[in-house]
Amino acid sequence: MSWLWLLAAARAADPLPREVLALEHEVATLAAQVEAARAAGAPRGQLAKLMSAYRERAEALQAAEAPLLADRLDAAAARRAEATRRLADAVAREAADPDARAVLVEALGPPEARLDALQRIVAAGSPDPEVAAAIALDVADQAALLALVFDHDAGAARAAAHRARTRADAIAARARAGETPTVQDLAEQERLRRDAAAQDDAAQQAAAQAERARALRDRAQGGG
């Protein structure tokens, strides 16, 4: 039985306060808004404003959750909750946090395979309304986490593409400033351009998977 079943059971038995659930939703929404604004090339001022709002709510959530998590969850679950918070923070900053990602992937399994499995579970459904409700709750939780993992992957790939492009452009800029690039520089420049294109593709694929996970989450929440 996965930790999410335990969490779902704990929530069903003694649900988290409504204000904490609202905060969780608010923080995830703000992280997605920051990422979307950055992907759309929003001005720095607008990004800073969104980041500030995100941070303020994320800190409020952390403060509200801390005593509840300490009371209700075991150490492993607390570690996962902390990883979730860190990954949301990484998404908002369009940074990579491979350690936090690894904690969630350890719990969920390979993200693409888990998303496929969840879709099959939802499609299969259950004639028992209680079981169907429990499944919907767990699927929604896992799909939300998968969306976060894919958002993280998309952001990390976009950041890697940006770095590769910046380095390739820097080689070109040095050449135009009078430095004759070596043939090794030319090979490096082309390698970086290929890397940037590959990371762009990876970012698009991860963003599409994130949308798929969100659609599944919404469907499960609607069904539950």
Add this chain to the structure above:
Amino acid sequence: MWVLWAAAAQAADVDGAVDVRFGVRTEPQLTVEHEHGEVEAREREEEEEDGWEPSGLVALVATGRVASGGGWAGATGEVWAYPPEEHGTVLRLAPAAGYGAGGSGTPRLDLAARYALELAPADPAVDGGRAEATASLGGAHLGLALDALHHAYFSRPTWSFGAASLGPRWQVDRGALRFELRAAGQLNAGHDARDAPVTGGQGRLRLGAGLTHGPVDLRAEAEGIVAVGGGAPAAFLPPFTSLGAYDVDIDALSAGGFTQVRAGLDLVAALGQRDAVLASAVGRLRFPTLPAADLDVAHVALGLRHDLGDHVSVSALGAVDAWRQGPTRVVDPYAWVGLGLTR
């Protein structure tokens, strides 16, 4: 021709740039290869006649590149002139091509080659062609690199030289930071001061680090070379290219043996949407066995670029090249402003 170019542009990744530069330079003749002692004698004559003589600088540089799949090809054409000084004028045409494959968890292969034809109307002795190639194979962290170059002087075959090096590299990327360590063994072949063929060897160790964050790319590297064998080179190779940058060819001769340390720092940073700053510094200290191989070098440059639109930019660069060989000390400040078009 334009139809072919347009067709290529539709099918592949195509870009190009044309830059025109105007400026002043103080010692352009020092960028030309020559017999040992020749420039020093010329310098003394000039000092006796007129003293220090700066010259103008006019340059036209055009580059084009096309890439499709893993393959790419490009060419650079350059004309550098220093009116009214005749020496130092150079025409250069350098086609290049390469291929790359792999990456993202699979072994990576990168191949590239370039041939540069260089003609100097006022100094036909330095007319020549320079061929170079590189191949690297490896994974994300470990790899192997093979590099080779040959510079042939058409009318002075004994000035010609070549080098080939092979060695492993280790690199690690940690987000914005990257580190690289390279080791290589190199074989050099050329002619000594008596025009006799000589060969030499080098052991090289290079440590590099880089930071790419937002619009900033900073890289630093230090390289140590221990050279053995070879002999005093048949010609004096200038430490800077006709463009004023450090010329790596001067490290491609063992020159009778030496120990050398070279360190460099490069910065390219965008300032806002339309401006960029470039800065670079190189320093080299050499501890030679033969006096002819003694050559310490320093170079600093600061450049600015302002984009007037998506395809037009203006730029300016100020730089100082300096070197010392025995009692001879040369300082060559230069500066230029330029207009560039990109596609």
